[in-house]
Amino acid sequence: MTADDILAMLRRQTEEEISSVVIHCVSRAMLDAFRGKKRIMGMVSKGGAITSAFMLLNNCENPFIERFEEVLSICRKHDIVLSLGNTARSGCIHDLRDKMQIEEIRQNIALAHQAHENGVQVIIEGCGGHIRSDRIPKYVKQYKKQSPYPLFVAGPLPTDIAAGYDHIAGCAGGSMASAAGADYLCYITPAEHLGLPDPEAVRQGLIAFKIAAHIGDAAKYGKDARDKKIAVMRAALDRKGQNRYALYPARAQAFSDDGEECTMCGEFCAIKILRTFL
Template sequence: FAELQTQGELTQRAWSYDVQVMNEGPGHVPMHLIQENMEKQLEWCGEAPFYTLGPLTTDIAPGYDHIASAIGAAMIGWFGTAMLCYVTPKEHLGLPNRDDVREGVIAYRIAAHAADIAKGHPGAQLRDDTLSKARFEFRWQDQFQLALDPETAQDFHDATLPAEGARLAHFCSMCGPKFCSMKISTEIAADAARLANLQPVDGNSDGVHAHTPTESGNRERVHAPSTPDAGSLHGVHASLTSKSESVDPTEKAHQFDDAQEAVAGMRAKAREFRESGGEIYIAGQSSD
């Protein structure tokens, strides 16, 4: 930290002559020393603006120093540095070209945004939440536009699902039409809301009751405490099971039709995926 101490002395000398000062930070600092480095700069340099080239957190990544340094940049940005100076993949290897600069800038925009989230800056978390919502709702174009690098995000998506309709599909090529966790979660939530029909017990906050249909069409109530023991769970299960035989056959048929419709829809999506040039791999099954 000798250099940092010297910068602190020079900062005070410059300020005594009303000269503005910005301190340059180190370029190589292991992760476990980054916070200490930032704290000492704030203390010794009178909180003068601090900018850092990273810092690189490891020296064994030539060709990937933009990643090695973005890790340190995110950390020191969180701890209080004023400005991040980007590093390109060509660092320590040669003069960067336009593409190298672009890679470095994108890496540092990610680092800066991650630091902003950690520091609670307004708008940073909102952008993340907005993109996450667009992802869950399969709004592909919104996902591209909210990304830090929209062009690359769209190119990566279209490389495996090039058809125009793929931007409306409720899946991507990572999990396919049958195994998308967000699609499955949405379907489960919809089924739960439609079938569970759980309601609070009137005048009693200690539990819930489930309505079960009877042969006459009336609905009977089965009470379950909010923290049931094994015995009470067994009783509720037995009671609900005893009612299952009296469920209206029309309702059973409707539920079966819904399930068949869901299966048919997934098969249609799988067919669209294959027709667009994609392949679906199933263990133990030949691709022929």
């Protein structure tokens, strides 16, 4: 594989009418900074690892950086949104933010400036991977202070122990990141770390991250009118009305029983008791 092959593939894919493409702009300096580091998980980005291996094997700079103007002209021609990848993201919550991550964000912001000046829209991938929950809002806010460009987060996963349920762990991390200012969530499926997801796993992952996006939007933009509507219906014990405002009405309906109150508390329904006595 040569740098020409890489650029030719980028050109071919953009001609196939994709709308966005990820490139990893890891630099030689970043790889040097990475070498001596004691990360448990090393590098966990597939695109970043392939790009890094190409650079190390050929003892060269990153062709996406060296030929960035060419990349931009390809993207501009087809109105492609350029996503600047997160090679340096951490692969477990014990691998803390290091020089490589900080340098990647700084460099991606500089490349994003250049892209914007050349009429190409950009999303920057950062603050993704595995990050302990108390650090997620901090990292997102730091990015937002530094950068005017939309932030894409993969997950993040606030714990490493949820294998088989990583869509739930990712929903928790994605909600925190989104509420703190992240603009674009990359969903995670229950098969994460384990295998290729089947269609049902994909569906479960998307549901989890639609919920995360809604939680984040309520915090960022006050997009909570639907929450209010469902609460009003719930307070009125309007079971069918409540289900209508659920994110997945058919799912809510499938769990619903027929009584005025539900069978969770039955005759001890708090709403009914207080309606009677207040």
